[in-house]
Amino acid sequence: MTTTHNLEAIYEQHIKPLPATEQLRLVGLIVHQLAAVAAHEPPKQRSLLELEGVGAEMWHGIDAQQYVDELRKEWDHRP
Numbered sequence: 895m896t897t898t899h900n901l902e903a904i905y906e907q908h909i910k911p912l913p914a915t916e917q918l919r920l921v922g923l924i925v926h927q928l929a930a931v932a933a934h935e936p937p938k939q940r941s942l943l944e945l946e947g948v949g950a951e952m953w954h955g956i957d958a959q960q961y962v963d964e965l966r967k968e969w970d971h972r973p
Contacts, residue, residue: 909917 909920912920
């Protein structure tokens with residue numbers, strides 16, 4: 895049995911039958927514990943290179959030079 899299946903079994907057998915108030919209390923306990931763990935972990939070093947390609951789909955089919963030309967036209971008409 896994999897971890898995912900174990901978690902699903904625990905949920906189905908032990909958590910799902912609990913009243914909503916107890917489920918919310920359990921969620922609060924988990925969030926509190928995770929926040930405490932996160933507070934003691936050093937922040938992960940991030941790289942600007944991780945953003946490579948993000949949002950590329952929004953530029954699909956747009957000619958870069960035409961886009962820049964249109965921006966420049968707008969700049970010329972600003973006060």
